[in-house]
Amino acid sequence: MVTNFLQKYQLQNHQLILPKKQFITYALYALVALAFLHYLLFYPALASGKSVVVAQVQEEVAAVVSARVDAPEQLLPLPPPPSPNQGDKALGNRQGRALGFPEEVPAPPPCDYSDGEWAPEARPPLYNGTSCGTIKDGQNCMAHGRPDTGYLYWRWRPRGCDLPAFSPEAFLRWLRNKHLAFVGDSLARNQAESLLCLLASRSPPELAYRDGEENRFRRFVFREFNATVSVFWSPFLVKVAEKAEHAGVRHNNVFLDAFDERWMSQLGALDVAVLSVGHWFLIPGVYHDGGRVVACHDCADLNHTETDFFGVFRDAIHRTLAEVTRRHSDGAGKKKVVALTTFSPAHFEGDWDKTGACPKKRPYRAGEKGLGYTESEMRKTVVEAVRSGADAAGAGSGLRFAALDVTALANLRPDGHPGPYMNKDPFGGGGAGDRRVQNDCVHWCMPGPVDTFNEILLQTVLR
Structure with a gap:
């Protein structure tokens, strides 16, 4: 079409044979055709939506030509072609690139999910x-x-x-040939x-390894993607030497200058490590450093210096992030993401063993429930540690620290806990009373x- 146009209407001495208004009108038709041809050749990913796009382009052509007739002295630009990932807006730009879309598509700026x-x-x-x-079992x-299901139908909106x-498709494609591990306490396991479960809606995992009571150490593989997800207690x-109430040991013995090699020794094989701790620091503990007891928490029965748990948590x-950086620099230097999930608040409103301990049936509204001091301090510690860890690691290290800042959104969900339904049919068919x-x-x-935690994790690893 463009060749015929140029053969029929040649330029002589840089002057148009046609009247200026008519030439520009034909030129607009040619430019529209070129833009449409460029779209078909370079954006095949949206071929499934071609008929919709064709209709849109036709409408835009008519609008441009109409505008040109009404304003003959003004050359209007053609509308830009749709971005390569426009057909999958639910994935977002970062996920679009992860699924193989062109790298030049700009990623949106980092999102503050904490507010x-x-x-x-629905x-x-x-x-x-x-x-x-x-x-x-206790979380099912x-x-x-x-009996109520309203807690299932809410979505976090930053x-x-x-x-x-x-x-699930985007996460599994990103996780192909990679190993992700959750490290921490029972909330990490949660x-x-x-x-x-989210990934199983797309591809069923297989249990490849299990060890320890209460499934403390497990490894799952997604065969279709050669992807691995592990859980480390x-x-x-x-x-730590954990407390043993049955043996009369009610304090955890925490060794601040030694690392838990059960997971730390596997660090080199991991592509992503999601660390999540906090609640166990509130439990009575004795703290060791340099071969001696330096302090304890909630230990009136022991002859040790009492301290709060904030400093020990910090x-x-x-120390953990510094050791991760040291071992990463000593290893092969593969790219690695270390994400820390911030503190997830509890919502007890009464005795833990009495009906109505967490009775709410809907989230708190914005501004209705502020963070307590403990939750704020624990969250701040993680955020600051991630920032300082990233500075120490350096931009070219291949090691990226990130905070999964879930404290505020978790604080507003008193309705999302099992409550008495940590056990099956807790009231035996009768009223709670x-x-x-x-x-x-x-x-x-x-x-x-908790599924929202992993929505944020997905955006974090794709960034």
Whole structure:
């Protein structure tokens, strides 16, 4: 079409044979044709939506030509072609690149997920209490008979940006030939099992390894993607001799100058390590450093210097990140992401073993529930440690530290805990009344708010 146009209407001595208005009109037709040809050749990823795009281009052509007739002295630019990932907006730009779209597509700026509100969501979760086989029994609220289901239909909405819905396909493609590990306490395990259930909605995981009581050490593989997800129990990240109430030992002995080699020795094989600790530091503990006891927490029965747990928590986090950096620099230098999930608040409103310990049935509204001092300090410690760790590692190290800042969004979800439904049919078919029954107001129902932690994790690894 362009060749015929030039043969029929040649330029002579840089002057147009045609009247200026008519030439520009024909030129516009030629430019539209070129733009459309360029779109078909260079954006095949959207071929499935071709008919819609063709209709849109035709409408835009008509609008441009009409505008040209009305304004003959003004050359209007053609509309830009759609971006390569426009057909999959739910994935976001970062996920679009991860799925093989062109690198030149600009990524959106980092999103602050710590500030926002919970909004109603009609879309059901990706899994339920029976479709996923890796839910810990105590967090399977649906299977245990929780009668209300409203806690399932909320979505975290950051104020200044968008948090895309979780895409199992995008995560698994990114995780292909990689190894991701969750390291920490039972909330780390809660988040790990949430991710396994989310991914299982696309590809079933296989249990490849299991060791320790309560599934403390496990490894799952997604054969289709050659992807691995592991769970390491390490409630302090550093070395610990755990308390044993049955043996009369009610304090954890924490060794701040030694590391938990059960997970740290595997660091070189990991592509992503998600660290999540906090609640165990609130438990009575004796702290060792340099071969001696330096302090303890909640230890009136012992002849040691009493201290709060904030300083010990800070020390353990900073030492761990420094050791991760040291071992990374001593190794092969493969790219690695180390993400730290910030403190996840509990919501006890009464005795842990009495009905109504966490009775809420909906999220708090924005501004209705502020962070307590403990939650604020624990969160701040992680955020600051990530910042200083990133500075120490350096931009060219291939090691990236990131904070999964979930404290605020978790604080607003008092309705998302198992409560009495940590056990099946806790009331035996009768009313709750004033009965004594165990309650879990710390961990999260699955599905539930913990799935949002992994929505943020997905955006973090794709960044």
